[in-house]
Amino acid sequence: MAKNHVPDWLNNSLWSSRSPPPQQSLTPAKTSIDSEDMNRSTNSAVKSSVSAESSVNMPVPMLPPAVIRAEPRPVPPPSPKVEIIGPLNSSSSNCRSDGENGSSASSTATSGISSTENISRQAQLSQELSRKIINLGEVRRLASQGIPDGPGIRAIVWKLLLGYLPTEKALWPTELAKKRPQYKQFKEELLMNPSEIARRLEKSASLENDGTGTDIEGKGVLSRSKVTQEEHPLSLGKSSIWNQFFQDTEIIEQIDRDVKRTHPDLHFFSGDTPSAKSNQDALRIILIIFAKLNPGIRYVQGMNEILAPLFYVFRNDPNEEDPAMAEADTFFCFVELLSGFRDNFCQQLDNSVVGIRSTITRLSQLLKEHDEELWRHLEVTTNVNPQFYAFRWITLLLTQEFNFPDSLLIWDTLLSDPEGPQETLLRICCAMLIIVRRRLLAGDFTSNLKLLQNYPSSNISHLLYVADKLRVKSAG
Known part of the structure; x- marks a missing residue:
């Protein structure tokens, strides 16, 4: 039986985390977007979320800018340089280790071709890519489970999935x-800079007028009398x-x-x-x-x-x-x-049905549909607005939430979905919330926001499984 209107599969300890650690003061989230760009959301949502006694400096929700800001974004402190030899070489990644969902230093999904399943999938993908007419549906199916680090497999598969290469080899x-x-x-x-453009225009004009192919007068430089208003610096x-x-x-x-x-x-x-x-x-x-x-x-x-x-x-x-x-x-x-994501970057569409605010709202609705208890605790009880964390998740396609090898595996799933990457991205974001639901349900505003802005290392296989489970539940 489901309790508190939560499906049985969500109550499984596999998707739950350990008890939350002692609360700490909120630290700035890692991000690749200027804090000034966050001002496209209303300040009222922020003020209503933080009490006067709170010592937390609440981040303003980020929304994409229409133009580039002149103010540089904060530069994160330097971290040890790591050389990734292969995309799935997890031992070279600087993963966090907090025991989330039974995983230790890094996801077992990033251990390279170390299992019979991965070796079999690599062989199947290689076989599909060797055909004269590639079965894109089969390639999607295999890639959605993660592409093993075989010789050139991911590069070819991504080009196929993005339509850069046709299915006819x-x-x-x-x-x-x-x-x-x-x-x-x-x-x-x-x-080209304008001087080079002007030089080429002048050369072209001289060739037309002279007929000999020789630029006699200007030698590649416009005379003062010939510089038009449009060409003047x-x-x-x-x-x-x-x-x-x-x-x-x-x-x-x-x-x-x-x-x-x-x-x-x-x-x-x-x-x-x-x-x-x-x-x-x-x-x-x-x-x-x-x-x-x-x-x-x-x-x-x-x-x-x-x-x-x-x-x-x-x-x-x-x-x-x-x-x-x-x-x-x-x-x-x-x-x-x-x-497939350009509307999220266009400020003029922020308040439209296809803009970033609408996309974040869809994520909130998806969570409510699958785990109303968690949704209510986050957005009603603790006032954690999804804009505070989901903006970066969605606009940067989760590249900042996981180590580099894990993000490549997530992209395998994003690119292989025939429905398009955005719907899959929202399901993965929802799965990220569900996976840490125990810690979120036990947390307050400060601890929950810190957790979601600094997402813990997770087993990527489990994460993608939960995301796929959400697709099945929605379809049902």
Whole structure:
């Protein structure tokens, strides 16, 4: 029998945690988004949640900014650098160990190919990927359970799931030969400064007028009489290439700051080595090109965190040619991935049925549907507004809540869902709450908020199982 309107399977000790530790003062949550960006929610929700006697500095709920803020976000204290050799090499991760859900230092799901089940799944995926026409449904099914760290398997599967590669294997060379040069053209056209644009325009005009192919008068530099208003550096016109350049400079500076703070614990992204700098530069260029091609969104803080797993997986592909083209492949897959979440980054849609507030509300409703007791304790009894923790979970696709290898396993499930990643993401977020329900039910506002803003290490296999269970319960 279920007690307190909670299903029997939720009362199982497997999903419960140990007793909560002694309460401590609330510390700032780890985040990749400026505190200023959190001001898009109302302050009234915060004031109603904290009593006058509370010593907690309540964080304002975060909502995505429309433009880049000039104020830099807080830089977390440096942590020991760790080199991840393989995506599932959990021994190299700096996991927390608090005994949550029976797991110790890290999830058993991140132990690499150490079980018969993982070896079998790797063999099945390799077999599917060797077919002339790939059964995408079967690939989704296998990938949803986590992709073993086989040679190049995750890179190929992710490209298939994101629609970058077609299911007909014979078409792969043709598609790649079309997409990769297209990205190269983006770089050549969109990364030019106005002086270079003006020089090329002038050269083109001189070739048309002269007919000999020789630029006689200007030698690549516009004469003063030929500089138009739109091409003058002091022009304030909206169509001025210089005015657009100065606006882009602000975004590029923000991208630079964020890229330098991407996964500071991984040598792959952080450090003074040539490889780390090259990887940072690739992230930077991808984000700049994306911002220029998508003026409605441009760049929003946190996009670098979503980009990093894609580039890491593609850059570490053992296939001979693919790692060298990882930047181009990552760009197109990043565009496809973000297309399913772009409404969460658009401030104009915050209060719409597709904006971030609506998405967070859906998470709250999902929790109420599956565990009303926990929902009531969090949102009614202790006044823990889901915006206080769920904004980062949703907008950064859980990249900041788990160690890097575990986040790759979670992404396997996100990308493999035929319904799209957003619905799966909400179920996983709901499962995260259910898994620590015992500690949450025993906690007050301060301890619960601290727990959810610094989510404990968990067994990823159990987490994904609970999330899938929520799908079954909803369908039923």
